[in-house]
Amino acid sequence: MVALSRRSALALAGAGVAGSAALVACKSSKPDPVTDAVAFTGEHQAGIVTPAQDRLHFVAFDVITKDRDRLVQLLKDWTAAAARMTQGRDAGEIGAVAGIPEAPPDDTGEAIGLPAAALTLTIGFGPSLFRRFGLGARQPAALAPLPKFTGDTLDASLCDGDIAIQACANDPQVAVHAIRNLARIGMGVVSVRWSQLGFGRTSSTSTGQATPRNLFGFKDGTRNLKAEEPDLLREHLWVQPGDGPDWMTGGSYLVTRKIRMLVETWDRSPLAEQEMIIGRTKGIGAPVGMADEFDDVDFTSVGADGEPLLAPVAHVRLAHPDTNNGARMLRRGYNFVDGSDGLGRLNAGLFFIAYQRDPRTAFIPVQRSLSGRDELNEYIRHVSSALFACPPGLSGPSDFWGKALFEYE
Ligand SMILES: C=CC1=C(C)c2cc3[nH]c(cc4nc(cc5[nH]c(cc1n2)c(C)c5CCC(=O)O)C(CCC(=O)O)=C4C)c(C)c3C=C
Numbered sequence: 001m002v003a004l005s006r007r008s009a010l011a012l013a014g015a016g017v018a019g020s021a022a023l024v025a026c027k028s029s030k031p032d033p034v035t036d037a038v039a040f041t042g043e044h045q046a047g048i049v050t051p052a053q054d055r056l057h058f059v060a061f062d063v064i065t066k067d068r069d070r071l072v073q074l075l076k077d078w079t080a081a082a083a084r085m086t087q088g089r090d091a092g093e094i095g096a097v098a099g100i101p102e103a104p105p106d107d108t109g110e111a112i113g114l115p116a117a118a119l120t121l122t123i124g125f126g127p128s129l130f131r132r133f134g135l136g137a138r139q140p141a142a143l144a145p146l147p148k149f150t151g152d153t154l155d156a157s158l159c160d161g162d163i164a165i166q167a168c169a170n171d172p173q174v175a176v177h178a179i180r181n182l183a184r185i186g187m188g189v190v191s192v193r194w195s196q197l198g199f200g201r202t203s204s205t206s207t208g209q210a211t212p213r214n215l216f217g218f219k220d221g222t223r224n225l226k227a228e229e230p231d232l233l234r235e236h237l238w239v240q241p242g243d244g245p246d247w248m249t250g251g252s253y254l255v256t257r258k259i260r261m262l263v264e265t266w267d268r269s270p271l272a273e274q275e276m277i278i279g280r281t282k283g284i285g286a287p288v289g290m291a292d293e294f295d296d297v298d299f300t301s302v303g304a305d306g307e308p309l310l311a312p313v314a315h316v317r318l319a320h321p322d323t324n325n326g327a328r329m330l331r332r333g334y335n336f337v338d339g340s341d342g343l344g345r346l347n348a349g350l351f352f353i354a355y356q357r358d359p360r361t362a363f364i365p366v367q368r369s370l371s372g373r374d375e376l377n378e379y380i381r382h383v384s385s386a387l388f389a390c391p392p393g394l395s396g397p398s399d400f401w402g403k404a405l406f407e408y409e
């Protein structure tokens with residue numbers, strides 16, 4: 001049997017040979033150059049350390065059923081649909097246009113003819129899920145709700161959620177199609193709590209990727225954890241045996257923060273001040289006082305005025321591992337522009353995404369350091385916050401999202 005993508009199925013449909021597709025998981029965790037598909041199964045979920053794609057559609061769901069079996073069935077159905085869509089196929093076995101005219105199609109159709117576009121679908125479970133379905137004792141200690149931080153201006157309707165799914169792809173229509181179909185399949189069991197579209201990745205997760213820029217115009221993601229650093233990934237990204245609970249071994253904790261950026265105010269500030277606030281040059285992205293983007297941050301040199309070259313309030317000083325007891329995380333955020341705010345300003349910013357082995361020793365201390373002193377706070381507002389436990393990758397066809405969490409002795 002052959003695996004037919006939406007593209008080849010469309011082409012072959014004309015020749016009358018569509019309908020014999022079978023799921024074939026591709027082996028590599030990098031996009032397959034022929035099918036442009038990222039493997040759906042593996043040790044870790046795709047969409048974390050796999051190369052960051054250009055587009056995002058992120059959704060947080062509330063579970064609206066009290067029936068545990070219905071939720072487990074949905075997780076099975078979602079897994080099957082996600083396996084198909086990440087390989088460039090329709091969400092359902094029949095597809096968008098091959099079904100009977102009397103029934104709604106099992107795929108919505110807007111991705112017909114589009115490739116897999118390196119689509120990854122990554123699932124996470126929020127703290128609120130563990131208050132139900134007998135999951136209380138299964139909640140990881142690391143999954144305690146995030147604390148309030150100085151300056152937070154959070155909108156509760158944009159925070160938290162029982163289940164999150166991150167869709168990343170190199171085509172926005174492919175990412176939106178995936179989330180739309182998962183929401184459709186979940187009708188009656190889950191409802192969308194909040195969602196976010198993103199464009200322009202704001203970090204690299206591989207040394208092979210150029211460092212992109214955020215909406216303040218600075219290179220972002222220079223000193224990110226990268227796929228080529230397995231020792232650091234073990235230490236800072238993946239939950240290790242013994243960290244507990246077992247169902248999270250090989251997984252990672254996901255923090256999202258929607259951060260509005262007051263771009264109009266930023267755009268009126270002088271270049272030298274922008275560089276002082278970030279602690280890096282805007283052009284090359286080098287740490288202040290250094291020449292190259294990948295030079296180490298210089299904490300100690302002082303200028304002719306006797307003041308440190310790297311300001312005490314500079315973002316990269318306050319976010320640096322040396323300032324935070326060695327804390328590191330894998331950032332995977334996206335720019336967003338959600339139209340304008342009715343006052344003539346863009347509603348724009350950074351949808352910050354960070355994965356880590358334990359938020360208590362990574363995101364939380366770093367955000368405490370930033371929220372207290374970071375000069376960047378004059379120009380940003382945190383409006384949404386969430387934390388999710390992302391289990392390890394799926395082992396094969398009999399595994400499904402959440403199996404080890406829900407099915408235990
Ligand atoms: C709590 C974690 C962080 C938040 C929130 C955050 C917001 C934020 N960051 C930028 C722009 C840049 N950040 C940079 C580096 C950097 N930022 C964090 C953490 C948070 N940032 C870390 C851990 C680091 C790396 C520190 C280090 O190890 O040196 C940079 C420099 C380039 C880079 O290394 O990535 C920029 C630029 C914005 C605009 C923002 C909120 C909107």
Ligand SMILES: [Fe+2]
Pocket residue numbers: 315319
């Ligand atoms: Fe940052």
